[in-house]
Amino acid sequence: MSKADKKLVIFSDIDVEKALKNALQKPRPDLISEVRESGLKGRGGAGFPTAVKWNLAASAQGDRKFVICNADEGEPGTFKDRVLLTDYAEQLVAGMVLAGYAVGAKEGIIYLRAEYTYLRKNLEATLEKMRGRKLLGKKISGKDFEFDIHIHMGSGAYICGEETALIESLEGHRGEPRNRPPFPVTVGYLGCPTSVNNVETFITALHIVEKGAKWFKTYGTEKSTGTKLFSVSGDCDKPGVYELPMGITIKKLLETVGGEDAKAVQVGGASGTCVPRKDFDRAIAYEDVSTGGSIIVFGPFRDMLEVAINFMEFFCDESCGQCTPCRLGTETLLEGLDMLDEGKCSLKYLRELCSLGETMQVASKCGLGQSAPNAFLSIVENFKSEILDSRCTCR
Amino acid sequence: MLASERDQLKAEIIKMAKKHDQHRSGLIPVLQHVQNVSRHISPEAMQDIAEAFKIHPVEVQGVVSFYSFLSTEKKGKFIVRLCRTISCDMAGKEAVANQLENELDIEFGETTDDGMFTLEFTNCLGMCDQGPAMLVNEDIYAKVTPEKVADIIDSYRNRFGAHVTQGEHA
Structure with a gap:
């Protein structure tokens, strides 16, 4: 698997404990402005600016606030969160603590899809380990800040990846999306201000806060900053998870994964767009062809x-x-x-x-x-x- | 279901509901538990759950019918879920599906007569780079070929305690 081929942002080395401690030393508004400066947009696919979401949740009225990790990865062709949940769980937890600190939440929930039940044990162990290292729970790294996380299992419904449906599901209802507004940042889980973010978003934010928005912006385009994980499957030589800069052309991506003879590429999964060969010069970015990471390659003989x-x-x-x-x-x-x-x-x-x-x-x-x-x-x-x-x- | 079994399950339901302060957010965890223990959620269980959470049984049924991992029909001890989404489809899930039907002598959507296996299609399992993929209960299998199917099925069939009729799955 080629996930470690290139270490750009998400796969770059980081000392999780040090990064989290450094972050918690900073004033809350500074954290959010660093993320705003980076231009990070939601990595689940919708592409909503993360800092705006956090800021709205931070400024919303309420004693009780929640940070929810959307680990209900169900888009056909997407599996990068599975890799992150397996090998980068500590970074995810740290990213969630950081988000909790930024928005003023004490409670975090990982909404894990039922199909990933086999990942739960490892995640629970990571949470326990982080508690033991005082990076989770009461008085995190000696500061007067507490934040804890529990895991909530999904029950098999793609729609629960939509944030308001996810919240409905958490509250024990059918996973039917709500009318918006109000948005979850003001009225979310149990009616409290809630920030729902994708697995990759939390991890990327941790790297940004530790290494700076400027560094992050050296990758990507003006409107789509940084790098992104791509889940590549279908008719290519090297399927797997790739970290690539945003704005990469489909052609370049296909060269990377060994799928040059493709006649079409589905960008963004079942809900995305099918790009034919003549448009392979188009860029994968929020301003052109957008994706939550799913890339499915169709070879010349596909019907x-x-x-x-x-x-x-x-x-x-x-x-x-x-x-x-x-x-x-x-x-x-x-x-x-x-x-x-x-x-x-x-x-x-x-x-x-x-x-x-x-x-x-x-x-x-x-x-x-x-x-x-x-x-x-x-x-x-x-x-x-x-x-x-x-x-x-x-x- | 024997009366004593229902009583036992009911006691578990009440206990779990209490742990969640009878708040509705505890409903799905309770449903998941009942599904695991009795392999379906019976009308009686839905009644008991509704009572425990002080909501109408139809509210419970509405939730059960919504989620694909919850069911009102009794499932096999081992639920085989084969991914039917595009990448696994292109990787040859049809041949695997055919062989699963042959090995178990049932069609998709059915349960074997001995109550051991249920065969289902499921949507994307997130193993698109290693298709065809399938789940057996919580265990994931990648790059499944028709030849591997029999061994996988046998490993469950021969599992210690697999033929015990009651209690949690082996």
Whole structure:
């Protein structure tokens, strides 16, 4: 596996204890401004500026606040958090303590997906070890600051990676996203101000606070600073987790992972976009093709319609069913894909389906429904002739 | 379920609910426990859980039906969950699925007659770089091939205490 090939930011060496102690010596606003200065955006995929989130949670009224780690990594093609939770758990815990200190929270929760139950034992051991070293619990590193973390297991629902659905799930409800506003930073878990961040975000923030925003910004682009972990799978020679600077072109990435002959790349998982070969010069960054880290490579012989069907089946299964555009839209798009597969879809109807997809993008309640048609739309747009040619019933 | 078993489970439910101050945030941990112990969440258990948390049973059922790791139907002692998402699909999950059906003599969604194995598809397991991947209860298997399927299944079948009918899974 190539995760240690390059040590840029997240995989660079760090003395966790020293980094955390240094951070806790700084005034809280300084921590947040260092993170703001770095331009760090949420690494789960949504790309919301981390410092803004922390600042809102810090300034929100409330005696009780929470820091939640979103370890409900469920986006198809994403597995970088699994690697972090396995090999970098100490950094995650330290990052959460740092966030707790910055926003004024005493309680942290790791929401770990049910599929990762096998990682729990190691995580619990790490928490215990950190408590023993006075880096977690009461009077952390001798300061008058307490923060502790417990693990909450998910129960198998992709939608719980959406932060308000995650909070609903923590509170013992169906994981159905809430209306926003209010945002979790003001009204979150148990009605308290809550900052929900991705595993990678906490770890990146720890590095930034220790090594400085300036250093972080030497990587990446102006709008997408730093590096990012990419989970690469599919038709390439070297699948695995890679740390690469933001703004890297798809072409360059494919060279790195040995997938130069790809005919398309799915960037951002099932909810992301399918980029055809002609667009491989595009950059992976928030301002161009955005991703939470999922890169799925499709080789020259892949049937793109099968790919689209697989993604749409996923969404039909994982739609929480709360809002109509998503619940019925995903079903209707899947039926359309099946018609295409049978070679029985008129172009007129296909246009209607595309228009339905665009409606879902604006009318769905949460990110799942809004992004569910992305793969459908980009695959139909870029591979229409391939699909129609290969499914001709007159043959 | 025997009456004494239900009483025992009920006592556990009440104890766990108390630990969470009967707050609803303890509901899912209790459901997970019941699922683990009795391999499903029966209508009776839902009643008991609702009582313990002072909520309507339909609220409990609503939660149970939402999550794919909770079920009202009794599952096998070992739940085999094969990833069907794109990367594992491209890596050859179909052949593995076929062999799983052959070894267990059931189809996906079914449980073997002896109550040992349930076969299910699941969405992305986060092992996309090492597909096809599958979970057996909490254990993860990567790069599964049709040839490996029988050995994996046997390792559970031959596990000490696997045939004990009651109690937590081996």
